[in-house]
Amino acid sequence: MFAELSDCKPVNIKIKSDGVVYPVSLNTKTPFADMIFFNADTLFDINKETSCEDVIAEISKRLSSWSIFYAIRVTVYLKSKDQECTGSENRIPVF
Structure with missing residues (x-):
């Protein structure tokens, strides 16, 4: 699904993949990234457990310019980790 959220004062609109413009409230939350599938020109693997900062550093090394x-x-394989939570712990909301 591809959608775009535009800030057109005084209202916010959302343009969905069907091309229709929908009004949305100012409190509407939307994902930052859109998912679009494409074939990569350059490939590289990171075959070890790593952090987000390390992945960004690896990508940055391969960029020819910050002006482009x-x-x-990014294809990610996440490590599964069992976790126990009690009712009193703060939980991260799922959107």
Whole structure:
């Protein structure tokens, strides 16, 4: 699904993949990234457990310029970790 959220004063609108413009409230939350599938021009692997900062550093090493728009595709394999929570712990909301 591809959608765009635009800030057109005094109202916010959302343009969905069907091309229809929808009004949305100012409190509407939307994902920062859109998912678009494409074939990559350059590939590289990171075959070790790593942090987000390390991944950004690896990508930055391969950019020829910060003045060019890049479409970057990242495939992630997440490590599963069992976790116990009690009712009194703060929980992260799921959107």
